[in-house]
Amino acid sequence: xxxxxxxxxxxxxxxxxxxxxxxxxxxxxxxxxxxxxxxxxxxxxxxxxxxxxxxxxxxxxxxxxxxxxxxxxxxxxxxxxxxxxxxxxxxxxxxxxxxxxxxxxxxxxxxxxxxxxxxxxxxxxxxxxxxxxxxxxxxxxxxxxxxxxxxxxxxxxxxxxxxxxxxxxxxxxxxxxxxxxxxxxxxxxxxxxxxxxxxxxxxxxxxxxxxxxxxxxxxxxxxxxxxxxxxxxxxxxxxxxxxxxxxxxxxxxxxxxxxxxxxxxxxxxxxxxxxxxxxxxxxxxxxxxxxxxxxxxxxxxxxxxxxxxxxxxxxxxxxxxxxxxxxxxxxxxxxxxxxxxxxxxxxxxxxxxxxx
Amino acid sequence: xxxxxxxxxxxxxxxxxxxxxxxxxxxxxxxxxxxxxxxxxxxxxxxxxxxxxxxxxxxxxxxxxxxxxxxxxxxxxxxxxxxxxxxxxxxxxxxxxxxxxxxxxxxxxxxxxxxxxxxxxxxxxxxxxxxxxxxxxxxxxxxxxxxxxxxxxxxxxxxxxxxxxxxxxxxxxxxxxxxxxxxxxxxxxxxxxxxxxxxxxxxxxxxxxxxxxxxxxxxxxxxxxxxxxxxxxxxxxxxxxxxxxxxxxxxxxxxxxxxxxxxxxxxxxxxxxxxxxxxxxxxxxxxxxxxxxxxxxxxxxxxxxxxxxxxxxxxxxxxxxxxxxxxxxxxxxxxxxxxxxxxxxxxxxxxxxxxx
Numbered sequence: 064x065x066x067x068x069x070x071x072x073x074x075x076x077x078x079x080x081x082x083x084x085x086x087x088x089x090x091x092x093x094x095x096x097x098x099x100x101x102x103x104x105x106x107x108x109x110x111x112x113x114x115x116x117x118x119x120x121x122x123x124x125x126x127x128x129x130x131x132x133x134x135x136x137x138x139x140x141x142x143x144x145x146x147x148x149x150x151x152x153x154x155x156x157x158x159x160x161x162x163x164x165x166x167x168x169x170x171x172x173x174x175x176x177x178x179x180x181x182x183x184x185x186x187x188x189x190x191x192x193x194x195x196x197x198x199x200x201x202x203x204x205x206x207x208x209x210x211x212x213x214x215x216x217x218x219x220x221x222x223x224x225x226x227x228x229x230x231x232x233x234x235x236x237x238x239x240x241x242x243x244x245x246x247x248x249x250x251x252x253x254x255x256x257x258x259x260x261x262x263x264x265x266x267x268x269x270x271x272x273x274x275x276x277x278x279x280x281x282x283x284x285x286x287x288x289x290x291x292x293x294x295x296x297x298x299x300x301x302x303x304x305x306x307x308x309x310x311x312x313x314x315x316x317x318x319x320x321x322x323x324x325x326x327x328x329x330x331x332x333x334x335x336x337x338x339x340x341x342x343x344x345x346x347x348x349x350x351x352x353x354x355x356x357x358x359x360x361x362x363x364x365x366x367x368x369x370x371x372x373x374x375x376x377x378x379x380x381x382x383x384x385x386x387x388x389x390x391x392x393x394x395x396x397x398x399x400x401x402x403x404x405x406x407x408x409x410x411x412x413x414x415x416x417x418x419x
Numbered sequence: 420x421x422x423x424x425x426x427x428x429x430x431x432x433x434x435x436x437x438x439x440x441x442x443x444x445x446x447x448x449x450x451x452x453x454x455x456x457x458x459x460x461x462x463x464x465x466x467x468x469x470x471x472x473x474x475x476x477x478x479x480x481x482x483x484x485x486x487x488x489x490x491x492x493x494x495x496x497x498x499x500x501x502x503x504x505x506x507x508x509x510x511x512x513x514x515x516x517x518x519x520x521x522x523x524x525x526x527x528x529x530x531x532x533x534x535x536x537x538x539x540x541x542x543x544x545x546x547x548x549x550x551x552x553x554x555x556x557x558x559x560x561x562x563x564x565x566x567x568x569x570x571x572x573x574x575x576x577x578x579x580x581x582x583x584x585x586x587x588x589x590x591x592x593x594x595x596x597x598x599x600x601x602x603x604x605x606x607x608x609x610x611x612x613x614x615x616x617x618x619x620x621x622x623x624x625x626x627x628x629x630x631x632x633x634x635x636x637x638x639x640x641x642x643x644x645x646x647x648x649x650x651x652x653x654x655x656x657x658x659x660x661x662x663x664x665x666x667x668x669x670x671x672x673x674x675x676x677x678x679x680x681x682x683x684x685x686x687x688x689x690x691x692x693x694x695x696x697x698x699x700x701x702x703x704x705x706x707x708x709x710x711x712x713x714x715x716x717x718x719x720x721x722x723x724x725x726x727x728x729x730x731x732x733x734x735x736x737x738x739x740x741x742x743x744x745x746x747x748x749x750x751x752x753x754x755x756x757x758x759x760x761x762x763x764x765x766x767x768x769x770x771x772x773x774x775x
Contacts (some may be wrong), residue, residue, distance in 0.1 A: 089540040094570025103568060107546055111553040112532075112563045124564035126529060128588060131485035137531035137584055138567045141576075173482060175493035175584050176468075184445040190463055197467045207468045208480035211494045212459060214450025216772055220497075221575035228493055228531050228584035232484060416572055 090413075096305025096351075097410030101314075122163035122301065125233055132233035134169035136160055139226040143417040145192070147266050149258075149278035152225055153195035155353060155419060158280050159304070160227040161203040165284040166300040166356065168239035168291060169231030174200060177211040177226040184222055192223065203282035205229065235291035241318035243298040246389040249365035250323065251358045253286065253372055254279070254380040255331045256308055260350035260415055261339045268343075274335040281354030286377040293371040296361035303357055304419055306410040309348040311357055312395045313409040316387075323395040325385030325407070348397075349410050351418045359387060446769075452661025452707075453766030457670075478519035478657065481589055488589035490525035492516055495582040499773040501548070503622050505614075505634035508581055509551035511709060511775060514636050515660070516583040517559045521640040522656040522712065524595035524647060525587030530556060533567040533582040540578055548579065559638035561585070591647035597674035599654040602745040605721035606679065607714045609642065609728055610635070610736040611687040612664055616706035616771055617695045624699075630691040637710030642733040649727040652717030659713055660775055662766040665704040667713055668751045669765040672743075679751045681741030681763070704753075705766050707774045715743060 092099040123136030138159050145152040157174065164171040176196060180189065200207050233239075258279040265276045283302065290297060299319075303311035308330075316323045332347055340347045354377065360368050365383060372378030385397075395407040448455040479492030494515050501508040513530065520527040532552060536545065556563050589595075614635040621632045639658065646653060655675075659667035664686075672679045688703055696703045710733065716724050721739060728734030741753075751763040 087542050089536045089538060089542060089545060089570055091538045091570050091572060094536070094568060100568065107542070108549055108566065108568070111546075111549045112556075112566070114562050114564065124529065124531075126564065128489070128528065128586075129485040129487040133484070133586075135529055135531060135565055135586060137533045137565055137582065139533040139535050139569050139582060141535060141569045141571050143575075172484065173480065173491055175480075175491060177493045177495040177582050177584075179495050179497060179580060180445050180450070182445060182447045186443050186445060186463070189445060190467075193464055193467045200468075206470050208470065208482065209491055209493055210464065210468070212450060212456065212464070213495050213497045214445055214447050214772075215497050215577070216447060218574070219499075219577040219773075220580070221571070224535060224576070224580070226493065226495060226533050226582035226584075228533075228582075230484075230489075230491060230586060416570075417575075 091416050092413040095410055095413040097310055122166040125167055134164050134167035134231045134233050136163035137226065137228040138163060139224060140419055141224050141417050142419050143221065144266050145222055147278055148262050148275050150280040151192055151195050152223060153192035154199040155280050156225040156227045157196050157199035157203065158282050158353060159419065160229040161205055161282045161284050162302045164229050164231035165287040166302055167233060168235055168237050168300065169233045170288065171203065171205045171229050171231040171284050173208045174205050174227050174229045175209045176207050179213045179215060179220055179224045181220045181222050182214055182217045203284055237291050237295045237297055239297065239300050241299050241301065241315055244315055244319035244321055244359045244387045245298065246321060246387055247362045248298055248359045248387040249362050249383050250325065250385045250387065251360060251365065251369055251372065251381055252308065252331060252384045253356045253378045255333045255336065256352060256355065257332065257336050257340060257347035257350035259353040260418055261336050263418055264343060264415065265339065272335060272339060276335060276339055279352060279354035281377055283354065283356050283377055286372065286375045289371050289375055290358065290368050294360065294364040294368050296364045297358055297368065298361065299359035301357045303352050303355060305351055307349040307351055308357065309395065309407045310410045312407065315359060316395050317393045320392045322388040322391035323385060324388050325395065325397050327397055327399045329382050329384045331380045331382050348407060349414055351415065353419065447772050448769040451766055451769040453666055478522040481523055490520050490523035490587040490589050492519040493582065493584040494519060495580060496775055497580050497773050498775050499577065500622050501578055503634055504618050504631050506636040507548055507551050508579060509548035510555040511636050512581040512583045513552050513555035513559065514638050514709060515775065516585040517561055517638045517640050518658045520585050520587035521643040522658055523587065523589060524591055524593050524656065525589045526644065527559065527561045527585055527587040527640050529564045530561050530583050530585045531565045532563050535569045535571060535576055535580045537576045537578050538570055538573045559640055593647050593651045593653055595653065595656050597655050597657065597671055600671055600675035600677055600715045600743045601654065602677060602743055603718045604654055604715045604743040605718050605739050606681065606741045606743065607716060607721065607725055607728065607737055608664065608687060608740045609712045609734045611689045611692065612708060612711065613692050613696060613703035613706035615709040616774055617692050619774055620699060620771065621695065628691060628695060632691060632695055635708060635710035637733055639710065639712050639733055642728065642731045645727050645731055646714065646724050650716065650720040650724050652720045653714055653724065654717065655715035657713045659708050659711060661707055663705040663707055664713065665751065665763045666766045668763065671715060672751050673749045676748045678744040678747035679741060680744050681751065681753050683753055683755045685738050685740045687736045687738050704763060705770055707771065709775065
């Protein structure tokens with residue numbers, strides 16, 4: 064693997080130092096998905112919006128209507144660059160909300176698409192993005208049924224931001240909830256880590272590797288459907304996007320008030336991504352994924368679920384990476400390859416702004 | 420009425436000339452809600468997203484699930500300034516989506532809130548906006564159940580943009596659809612025009628009038644519920660936001676392939692707003708409203724519906740402003756106070772960027 068062009072890649076790869084807090088202003092790290100995002104949500108948003116549907120801090124809300132359970136989720140996409148190897152802001156926006164619904168155990172049905180476009184944005188790029196959204200929706204089996212377009216004067220938004228919201232039916236009979244992890248449950252990761260983040264990073268820094276780093280953006284709803292047909296004893300599902308696998312595991316540990324132990328050698332990681340992470344100084348545990356999921360599964364069902372996942376194109380490299388433990392509640396520990404243990408914290412600071 | 424401070428208000432009040440089309444780029448007018456927005460939707464978005472739910476070009480999509488009809492709507496708010504007399508971007512974002520759902524004949528249930536915030540944005544303003552959203556949600560009787568927060572580096576977004584999406588149950592037994600207008604139907608406007616747009620304009624231009632111009636931002640779902648309990652023969656509902664009453668009427672005429680005739684002297688308009696429009700050179704028919712609706716109602720039911728509306732705080736100044744006619748399909752005609760007729764076109768160009 065060779066870096067053909069390099070700027071100050073290693074420096075930019077460093078996680079920003081724990082931000083010097085001017086608590087009076089919003090910082091980039093408030094959008095990182097890590098510690099400051101959680102603080103913002105808990106201190107500013109939750110106390111005002113408090114209600115029992117919002118409380119679980121899931122990827123979406125689950126509510127009853129007409130005697131059925133629905134999931135409802137929203138996400139804004141502000142990624143830079145808007146086109147990248149493996150996808151673009153359009154496919155990312157569709158897959159992202161499809162996946163958030165799937166993580167609620169829902170079958171995604173309908174999506175909305177709201178575009179905020181900068182004056183002067185090339186129409187051909189807009190068309191390409193819209194086509195990409197439609198293609199992604201078709202692949203995921205959802206329909207984009209309502210939308211909105213705003214145009215903002217030049218310099219007031221960076222090219223294009225897209226919000227997608229989505230509705231799904233929670234119909235598989237499983238009770239997916241981050242609070243439902245139990246000691247002994249196995250933790251499965253559906254495939255190799257850090258591909259989305261490193262693909263974005265390589266484009267931003269103008270790096271070229273022998274093997275192109277491609278985003279893993281993909282819809283996970285079909286994989287989830289297969290998993291839930293295999294076992295209803297899947298307790299938690301989460302897609303490790305902003306903040307990566309480490310942050311998602313911390314969220315699960317915190318919600319369940321239980322500990323998590325993972326084994327370093329079991330973490331699926333492709334060689335090119337591992338190499339890029341080493342060169343750029345990133346810990347793949349903290350780098351965003353857009354086509355991977357974490358599943359917390361009752362121990363006796365874990366091997367069955369794993370087999371199902373490995374038969375699916377989105378889960379070929381799935382692996383059991385650890386388990387839920389009764390000790391050290393809220394803390395994620397990793398047994399390293401050299402046999403020691405280290406605490407895997409939630410992402411603090413901002414690693415990669417505008418990664419999704 | 421006195422303008423105490425004035426810049427080049429009259430000039431800025433002019434509608435931009437029909438844009439010199441560089442068809443290869445997105446123009447501000449593509450977000451106006453008028454002609455170019457429609458062209459963008461019809462030429463770029465619809466051909467790709469084509470499906471029967473999106474087709475009616477309603478304020479939201481109506482779909483069946485679990486044997487019931489649901490409405491689903493989305494809107495992004497990019498208004499500048501974010502605080503204005505009568506409201507702020509937070510209350511506007513909640514009321515706007517509540518109203519879009521109400522215009523589908525739905526009872527709004529749940530909202531999502533997705534914030535895109537500029538790095539360095541004052542935390543105190545964020546708290547004020549979030550509180551305003553919560554208050555607006557409480558007033559409308561909806562709950563904000565899921566959300567997302569992104570932070571974008573300084574200069575890549577202007578302060579704060581908010582997307583709200585919403586879900587409602589269509590339960591009143593009426594069939595609201597812009598294609599359902601019939602010749603002879605009466606057109607009711609729920610109150611005085613142009614208040615939101617002129618309030619924003621007065622802040623932007625630093626104008627002060629004797630009577631403060633306040634945005635009319637308000638939830639219309641309760642008014643709609645009362646109306647639909649009075650008559651199921653309400654055929655169309657639409658809130659005349661971007662592009663104003665003129666643009667909304669044109670959309671209805673176009674969808675129904677029928678003509679519309681309105682009478683100038685019947686149009687509700689407050690004296691301060693009329694004065695401000697005259698001074699600044701705005702036609703109130705094209706100025707945005709955020710707490711008003713247009714209803715197309717079966718003639719024999721119109722007086723009943725009107726009475727119901729006038730008893731409601733949001734409909735005190737409601738008036739029958741015209742009717743649907745079989746002639747001049749797709750065209751809106753206005754009988755002026757001096758007895759002549761003029762065509763009321765859809766807004767072309769962009770009158771007030773970032774009005775919502």
